[in-house]
Amino acid sequence: MTRADDRPASLSLQSVSKHFGPVRAVDGIDLAIGQDEFFSLLGPSGSGKTTMLRIIAGLERPTTGRVLVRGQDVTTMPPYRRRIGMVFQNFLLFPHKTVAENIVFPLRMQNVARAERDERLLWAMKLLRLDGLAERYPNELSGGQQQRVSLARGLISRPALLLLDEPLANLDRELRAEMEVEIRRYQKELNIPFVYVTHNQEEALTMSDRIAVMRNGVFEQIGPRNDVYRKPATAFVAAFVGQSNQLTARAEMVGPDSLTLTWRGHRLHLPHPGGIKAGDDVRFFIKYEDIEVTPERTAPGNHVGGHLRDIIFKGQTANYIVSLADGSEIIASASSRDQKVTIGEAVSVTWPASAGMCFKT
Amino acid sequence: MTRIPPLLLLAGPGVLFILVTLLLPLLAIFMFSFWRTESYELYPDWNLDNYRVLFTEAAYRTFLLRSLIGALVTSLLCLLYAWPVAYFIARHGGRYRLLLVLLLAAPFFTGVILRIAALQGIFGPGGLINMALGIFGLPPIAALMYTPLAATIGHVYLFVPFMVTAIYLSLVNFNFDLLETAKINGAGPWRAFIEVTWPLNWIGTAIGLALVFIPCLASAVTPRFLGGPSATSFGMSLGQQFGETGTWALGSAMGVVLFAFSLLVLAVMGFTVNLKRSGFTGMGAR
Amino acid sequence: MTSVGDRAEGWRRLAMSVLLGLLYVFLYAPILFVIYASFSEDIVWPFPPSFTTDAYAELFDNSLYSDALKNSLIIGLGSGILSTLFATAGVIGVLRFPSRRRALILIAFLAPLFVAELLIGISSLAFNARLLGLPGNLFSAIAANAVEGTAFAFLIVLAQLVRYDWQMDDAAMVFGASPLRCFWEVTLPAIWPSLFGAFLISFILAFNNLEISFYNLGAIPTLPSVAWGSLRFGLGPELFALAALTNGLVFAVFALMYVLMRTGIVKFGYRGV
Ligand SMILES: Nc1ncnc2c1ncn2[C@@H]1O[C@H](COP(=O)(O)OP(=O)(O)OP(=O)(O)O)[C@@H](O)[C@H]1O
Ligand SMILES: [Mg+2]
Numbered sequence: 001m002t003r004a005d006d007r008p009a010s011l012s013l014q015s016v017s018k019h020f021g022p023v024r025a026v027d028g029i030d031l032a033i034g035q036d037e038f039f040s041l042l043g044p045s046g047s048g049k050t051t052m053l054r055i056i057a058g059l060e061r062p063t064t065g066r067v068l069v070r071g072q073d074v075t076t077m078p079p080y081r082r083r084i085g086m087v088f089q090n091f092l093l094f095p096h097k098t099v100a101e102n103i104v105f106p107l108r109m110q111n112v113a114r115a116e117r118d119e120r121l122l123w124a125m126k127l128l129r130l131d132g133l134a135e136r137y138p139n140e141l142s143g144g145q146q147q148r149v150s151l152a153r154g155l156i157s158r159p160a161l162l163l164l165d166e167p168l169a170n171l172d173r174e175l176r177a178e179m180e181v182e183i184r185r186y187q188k189e190l191n192i193p194f195v196y197v198t199h200n201q202e203e204a205l206t207m208s209d210r211i212a213v214m215r216n217g218v219f220e221q222i223g224p225r226n227d228v229y230r231k232p233a234t235a236f237v238a239a240f241v242g243q244s245n246q247l248t249a250r251a252e253m254v255g256p257d258s259l260t261l262t263w264r265g266h267r268l269h270l271p272h273p274g275g276i277k278a279g280d281d282v283r284f285f286i287k288y289e290d291i292e293v294t295p296e297r298t299a300p301g302n303h304v305g306g307h308l309r310d311i312i313f314k315g316q317t318a319n320y321i322v323s324l325a326d327g328s329e330i331i332a333s334a335s336s337r338d339q340k341v342t343i344g345e346a347v348s349v350t351w352p353a354s355a356g357m358c359f360k361t
Numbered sequence: 362m363t364r365i366p367p368l369l370l371l372a373g374p375g376v377l378f379i380l381v382t383l384l385l386p387l388l389a390i391f392m393f394s395f396w397r398t399e400s401y402e403l404y405p406d407w408n409l410d411n412y413r414v415l416f417t418e419a420a421y422r423t424f425l426l427r428s429l430i431g432a433l434v435t436s437l438l439c440l441l442y443a444w445p446v447a448y449f450i451a452r453h454g455g456r457y458r459l460l461l462v463l464l465l466a467a468p469f470f471t472g473v474i475l476r477i478a479a480l481q482g483i484f485g486p487g488g489l490i491n492m493a494l495g496i497f498g499l500p501p502i503a504a505l506m507y508t509p510l511a512a513t514i515g516h517v518y519l520f521v522p523f524m525v526t527a528i529y530l531s532l533v534n535f536n537f538d539l540l541e542t543a544k545i546n547g548a549g550p551w552r553a554f555i556e557v558t559w560p561l562n563w564i565g566t567a568i569g570l571a572l573v574f575i576p577c578l579a580s581a582v583t584p585r586f587l588g589g590p591s592a593t594s595f596g597m598s599l600g601q602q603f604g605e606t607g608t609w610a611l612g613s614a615m616g617v618v619l620f621a622f623s624l625l626v627l628a629v630m631g632f633t634v635n636l637k638r639s640g641f642t643g644m645g646a647r
Numbered sequence: 648m649t650s651v652g653d654r655a656e657g658w659r660r661l662a663m664s665v666l667l668g669l670l671y672v673f674l675y676a677p678i679l680f681v682i683y684a685s686f687s688e689d690i691v692w693p694f695p696p697s698f699t700t701d702a703y704a705e706l707f708d709n710s711l712y713s714d715a716l717k718n719s720l721i722i723g724l725g726s727g728i729l730s731t732l733f734a735t736a737g738v739i740g741v742l743r744f745p746s747r748r749r750a751l752i753l754i755a756f757l758a759p760l761f762v763a764e765l766l767i768g769i770s771s772l773a774f775n776a777r778l779l780g781l782p783g784n785l786f787s788a789i790a791a792n793a794v795e796g797t798a799f800a801f802l803i804v805l806a807q808l809v810r811y812d813w814q815m816d817d818a819a820m821v822f823g824a825s826p827l828r829c830f831w832e833v834t835l836p837a838i839w840p841s842l843f844g845a846f847l848i849s850f851i852l853a854f855n856n857l858e859i860s861f862y863n864l865g866a867i868p869t870l871p872s873v874a875w876g877s878l879r880f881g882l883g884p885e886l887f888a889l890a891a892l893t894n895g896l897v898f899a900v901f902a903l904m905y906v907l908m909r910t911g912i913v914k915f916g917y918r919g920v
Contacts, residue, residue: 054817371739386774571758580761616770
């Protein structure tokens with residue numbers, strides 16, 4: 001846990017739901033976020049992330065449940081009294097105000113003195129590389145520039161809580177990487193909680209203290225980023241976070257912390273998550289990076305043989321696609337620099353018995 | 362304290378105002394239409410005589426039919442003329458769009474009567490056109506004077522700006538980029554118009570049609586001055602019941618008939634409008 | 648390079664602009680005629696021309712016309728303001744706060760468009776005179792005109808505001824703007840041209856309304872009712888003079904607008920270069 005349990009949570013949601021007619025956009029969410037926490041919401045499109053942010057901001061009244069900020073119930077408090085900042089998924093810049101006017105808007109609403117306003121404006125413009133654009137109107141900016149203005153408007157207000165809805169989606173890779181670092185540093189500096197929505201898992205893994213994986217309005221898993229990546233709680237999380245081979249088989253022998261199964265004639269060993277009996281059908285996931293493809297079997301652990309069908313160049317890494325005798329495929333990822341195998345060759349696929357996650361189907 | 366829902370707070374006053382100043386009077390004439398007038402006084406003995414008179418006396422049927430045909434022809438003419446004009450303003454008006462539309466409204470600063478008198482002055486017997494013809498030794502164009510054609514010209518003159526404005530208001534909300542999509546996918550300009558532009562602007566067009574058809578059906582002043590001796594319209598006759606003849610009950614019944622036709626127009630409109638297919642998405646947005 | 652499609656497009660565009668031009672000629676020919684006639688000695692047979700400014704002298708001598716103008720202005724302003732307020736609040740309510748009653752509210756606001764002016768006039772006359780026993784007065788004329796004005800204003804404001812992104816207001820509120828501040832800072836700057844348009848249209852409709860005002864005013868003169876009344880003796884040239892002056896003012900305002908738009912000082916809601 002990243003927060004001390006004796007302090008009251010900075011933000012907490014208590015069984016919050018939001019229904020749009022038959023759609024349960026958010027369905028009974030409980031959540032507590034600490035004062036210094038960078039919290040990310042990760043989930044596929046339509047999973048209810050934006051709706052949850054809007055509830056926290058007060059733009060949407062939850063169908064049921066309560067929202068508390070620093071112990072105070074704000075469920076019925078209008079958004080303009082909550083002192084929350086938000087960076088919107090679709091920017092929502094005011095088209096009749098210049099970049100500078102857009103950015104200082106929150107400060108004007110807080111009646112911040114002019115001198116300080118100008119100072120903070122300069123700081124924000126610099127942080128987000130917006131120099132020279134102060135007098136432009138939003139419709140004279142590129143998509144990425146608009147997004148940065150929107151981000152600047154959110155960051156400048158120094159709110160009690162900042163909500164960010166995919167704030168980096170339109171930036172180029174370099175700028176995005178830079179911003180990821182800046183945003184996280186700024187969060188630690190301000191010491192306020194950030195709730196960060198993204199469907200880019202790398203972003204979530206880089207920046208967050210804790211991550212919640214959301215699907216159909218509920219949390220599939222919530223926990224420190226390592227757990228979400230290494231110890232997925234459900235098959236959905238295992239499939240959604242990281243890149244994995246998804247396989248199905250039947251469990252044969254079940255030990256206290258390991259389990260044996262036969263998959264297409266290969267006897268495999270996997271860690272046992274608990275709750276699986278011999279004879280159960282299981283889905284299991286092996287992350288690409290856990291698999292090694294070599295000309296000959298080198299390591300102990302699980303082993304299958306096949307031939308290398310293709311190498312997909314990804315830049316730093318490459319995906320090695322191996323066809324097995326029965327036509328199924330297994331993918332491994334490794335450095336693209338020193339390839340030890342060539343396409344068409346017979347190869348050995350191995351991975352340690354400690355890698356992989358199993359789930360009952 | 363119970364909170365007043367914001368919708369009620371915002372829309373309530375307007376709705377209440379319209380109920381009081383429009384609906385109540387309409388209900389009043391609906392009631393009067395079943396009363397009786399005698400020497401300028403209304404008496405509440407309930408009967409259907411007014412309607413019987415309206416439906417049996419040939420004169421009223423003629424007035425109504427004349428007004429209906431006139432209104433239909435005018436609406437159609439306005440529709441045909443207004444579309445390209447509105448399209449041009451919306452599409453190519455650029456920064457002067459608002460000015461171009463306001464120019465359509467500005468003639469309304471001059472009263473109807475003066476403008477009709479001016480139309481007479483241009484088209485009439487001693488008017489500009491016939492005088493010019495006379496100078497060249499040509500006979501005057503009789504069709505322009507005191508005929509149904511003259512009344513129709515007058516109506517188009519008075520009401521075409523409404524039609525243009527209605528279509529324009531619809532077109533400014535129309536995303537012209539959609540036409541690019543249609544064209545990339547192989548639709549020619551006319552095909553694109555039929556498939557995309559027209560259906561997405563049908564509501565605005567229908568409102569424009571109503572804005573022309575309804576006042577035209579009730580028109581009294583224009584036919585009186587431009588239409589000639591045998592042009593008595595339903596509206597003229599209706600006005601007389603409340604003026605010269607003072608037969609308020611019969612007039613009320615005529616008003617009810619007029620209103621029934623408005624409802625008919627509304628019903629036809631409602632029938633042809635499929636909100637889901639109108640592209641009217643704004644109404645659902647948060 | 649111009650393709651065949653471009654050239655056809657160019658022709659269509661030219662044809663449409665010609666139609667627009669002809670429409671303006673058609674609409675303004677009678678207006679020009681009114682101005683011309685106001686300087687003529689004989690307005691019934693104004694050709695061949697013979698000029699005089701008598702009409703203007705008489706216009707300023709006769710208090711009937713200044714009364715009529717004053718009443719017309721009162722009705723126009725009163726109805727214009729009422730209409731714009733009702734309509735704007737109504738449109739915002741309908742667009743911003745979806746509800747199952749929305750369709751009904753929409754119908755209520757647009758209903759007056761389906762009731763002819765003549766019918767509005769006679770029905771409120773019948774209601775006021777026979778049921779309430781009220782004589783003709785300015786207030787009922789303003790109210791009856793504002794019914795029609797509200798519907799038109801509603802249509803105009805609605806057409807502009809359906810495009811408006813209300814999440815913009817959400818953004819303002821999250822950053823601490825109260826609803827009123829939000830309206831003032833964010834909504835109003837975006838929508839004022841349509842409010843202005845709505846006011847202008849409802850003003851004009853009421854200012855020169857004959858059929859609604861006539862039945863609601865009794866003996867109180869307005870510009871159109873004076874025109875109507877003087878028909879029996881032939882239209883007074885003073886009315887032509889007054890209309891000419893009004894149009895002069897309107898043209899001046901348009902010219903000013905044109906200059907402002909041309910130079911880009913005020914864009915009247917137009918976004919772009
Ligand atoms: N106003 C609304 N009316 C009806 N349904 C809605 C509304 N807003 C959201 N929904 C539905 O609620 C669900 C969650 O939507 P939400 O916008 O929260 O998704 P999201 O996780 O932010 O997705 P994305 O990553 O695409 O932005 C979706 O199924 C959406 O269709
Ligand atoms: Mg979203």
